[in-house]
Amino acid sequence: MKVLLIGSGGQLGWELCRTCPPSINFVPLDYPEIDLSDGMHVDRLVSEIQPDWVINAAAYTAVDKAESELEKARAVNGAGVGSLASSVARIEGRLVQISTDFVFDGEHGGAYPPDAECSPLGVYGQTKREGELAALEALPGRVLLLRTAWLYSSHGTNFVKTMLRLMKEKDQLGVVDDQIGTPTWAHGLATTIWRGIDRNLTGCYHWTDAGVASWYDFAVAIRDEGIACGLLKNALPVSPIPSSAYPTPAQRPSNSVLSKTSTWKDFDIQPVHWREQLRSMLQEMCTHA
Numbered sequence: 668m669k670v671l672l673i674g675s676g677g678q679l680g681w682e683l684c685r686t687c688p689p690s691i692n693f694v695p696l697d698y699p700e701i702d703l704s705d706g707m708h709v710d711r712l713v714s715e716i717q718p719d720w721v722i723n724a725a726a727y728t729a730v731d732k733a734e735s736e737l738e739k740a741r742a743v744n745g746a747g748v749g750s751l752a753s754s755v756a757r758i759e760g761r762l763v764q765i766s767t768d769f770v771f772d773g774e775h776g777g778a779y780p781p782d783a784e785c786s787p788l789g790v791y792g793q794t795k796r797e798g799e800l801a802a803l804e805a806l807p808g809r810v811l812l813l814r815t816a817w818l819y820s821s822h823g824t825n826f827v828k829t830m831l832r833l834m835k836e837k838d839q840l841g842v843v844d845d846q847i848g849t850p851t852w853a854h855g856l857a858t859t860i861w862r863g864i865d866r867n868l869t870g871c872y873h874w875t876d877a878g879v880a881s882w883y884d885f886a887v888a889i890r891d892e893g894i895a896c897g898l899l900k901n902a903l904p905v906s907p908i909p910s911s912a913y914p915t916p917a918q919r920p921s922n923s924v925l926s927k928t929s930t931w932k933d934f935d936i937q938p939v940h941w942r943e944q945l946r947s948m949l950q951e952m953c954t955h956a
């Protein structure tokens with residue numbers, strides 16, 4: 668089985684590289700070796716490599732910057748995914764497309780099922796939704812569309828690493844407590860993707876770790892687990908604040924909780940609570956520090 672990964676240098680891409688099963692003939696690429704916004708270049712690479720599956724872990728992920736860079740975000744997340752999917756269709760391959768909780772507006776009362784109505788609040792979510800639709804149209808029945816949320820990894824920039832840094836620099840922190848979701852170790856998402864490919868699964872699924880937290884809960888857990896494993900020395904005071912006290916160019920959904928019931932069943936995966944996954948990732952950071 669030959670698998671082409673696009674976005675090998677991102678946090679999910681890095682986890683996919685280190686979890687790739689040895690039986691896979693693996694071709695990991697990243698920008699600028701492959702540029703999703705250049706359809707002809709992507710088409711040439713896909714037809715040269717002839718993969719059975721393409722995993723697209725690449726994206727324009729600057730959520731706030733996207734508000735003033737619609738065309739750039741669309742070229743990668745929307746049109747770029749559409750041309751990639753057409754190239755994959757020409758070689759009769761399959762595509763794993765990674766998407767986001769930001770396709771939802773956060774107004775739903777519970778966990779979002781995969782077939783919930785999409786209504787993005789900002790440019791990033793809108794372009795990711797355009798990419799979803801373009802992939803499904805170009806490759807009917809041949810796309811594994813996996814939406815995820817609140818990703819972190821020991822590689823790259825993310826909330827966990829930002830909190831660890833700020834907790835060493837500041838005297839106290841305020842963190843928003845009116846947006847909820849599920850912190851998700853990209854390592855678990857990577858192994859889920861490999862499981863999906865192994866099972867030849869297609870369709871729309873959701874993946875995050877298990878449980879629910881606010882960003883404030885997540886920050887407190889990072890502090891406490893960081894102290895427990897020796898990455899932090901002192902328990903910095905962390906206060907809950909409303910989103911209105913931390914304005915950002917892009918509006919975030921207040922509810923990003925995704926329902927994973929169908930994923931746990933079809934992928935045959937046991938859910939793991941987000942705090943356990945956080946502990947594992949911090950222990951790994953500690954070991955390599």
Ligand SMILES: NC(=O)c1ccc[n+]([C@@H]2O[C@H](COP(=O)([O-])OP(=O)(O)OC[C@H]3O[C@@H](n4cnc5c(N)ncnc54)[C@H](OP(=O)(O)O)[C@@H]3O)[C@@H](O)[C@H]2O)c1
Pocket residue numbers: 673674675676677678679680697698699701702703704723724725726727728743765766767768795815816817818819823
């Ligand atoms: N991070 C989250 O919390 C989160 C939440 C929900 C969904 N997701 C989705 O999960 C996936 C993985 O996210 P991530 O956090 O791993 O992202 P990431 O760390 O920002 O990595 C994205 C990768 O895409 C590459 N890239 C950007 N523009 C490209 C282009 N034109 N052509 C080819 N590659 C390009 C980047 O390369 P450069 O570094 O050189 O720009 C980078 O290696 C994405 O689809 C994202 O939308 C992420």
